[in-house]
Amino acid sequence: MADVYQIVEGVIGPGDLHDAVRADGDGAITTFAGVVRNASLGRQTEYLVYEAYRPMALKKMQEIGKEIAERWEVDQTGILHRIGRLEIGEISVLIAVSSPHRKASLEACHYAIDRLKETVPIWKKEIWADGEAWR
Amino acid sequence: MTVTVLYFASIRDLTGRASDEVELSEGAALSDLLKEVTSRYPKVGAMVASLMMSVNEDYAEPSTVLSEGDEVALIPPVSGG
Numbered sequence: 322m323a324d325v326y327q328i329v330e331g332v333i334g335p336g337d338l339h340d341a342v343r344a345d346g347d348g349a350i351t352t353f354a355g356v357v358r359n360a361s362l363g364r365q366t367e368y369l370v371y372e373a374y375r376p377m378a379l380k381k382m383q384e385i386g387k388e389i390a391e392r393w394e395v396d397q398t399g400i401l402h403r404i405g406r407l408e409i410g411e412i413s414v415l416i417a418v419s420s421p422h423r424k425a426s427l428e429a430c431h432y433a434i435d436r437l438k439e440t441v442p443i444w445k446k447e448i449w450a451d452g453e454a455w456r
Numbered sequence: 457m458t459v460t461v462l463y464f465a466s467i468r469d470l471t472g473r474a475s476d477e478v479e480l481s482e483g484a485a486l487s488d489l490l491k492e493v494t495s496r497y498p499k500v501g502a503m504v505a506s507l508m509m510s511v512n513e514d515y516a517e518p519s520t521v522l523s524e525g526d527e528v529a530l531i532p533p534v535s536g537g
Contacts, residue, residue: 372465377513377514378536414537437536440534443537444465444536455535
């Protein structure tokens with residue numbers, strides 16, 4: 322299978338990347354799911370709206386995959402990020418990294434979500450009962 | 457030359473539109489474009505310290521020299537994940 326990088330508008334399921342990144346030589350798949358929390362900085366969140374600069378976001382996600390492949394003995398990387406309106410508990414981002422041995426995929430997956438939050442042009446708007454803000 | 461400037465998230469809320477076509481003199485840099493944008497939208501000026509910019513989908517320094525047809529984006533602090 323091949324690396325997968327997508328910006329999606331539909332619901333993301335927690336296992337959506339598993340088969341895409343798995344091959345018979347893999348002994349580990351680490352998956353990270355970012356989910357919508359019900360509060361932020363003491364305010365109750367009603368829902369979130371995500372927006373992306375889509376072509377650049379995909380490019381930056383692919384670069385993260387390249388960085389991972391240079392640093393760790395991994396097999397495949399997959400990153401999905403959802404945009405549009407998301408409700409509490411829904412998955413906003415899903416990352417899966419496969420590797421022959423567990424340490425590489427654990428470390429690489431952690432790196433991937435940290436880098437995504439630094440470099441990928443995606444924005445989140447929080448909507449509260451009494452207002453909203455880009456965060 | 458003409459370049460396209462894209463606005464996202466909090467910046468788009470300030471400009472009230474998603475993009476502009478901006479006319480610049482030959483040899484103009486990203487910093488010159490930013491001056492033009494902030495003169496059109498003074499409220500964007502207050503955000504400049506926190507802004508990143510991209511040229512053709514890669515982050516770029518203010519000194520980057522622009523070319524005809526470049527696609528520039530003003531990128532407020534990202535908050536994906």
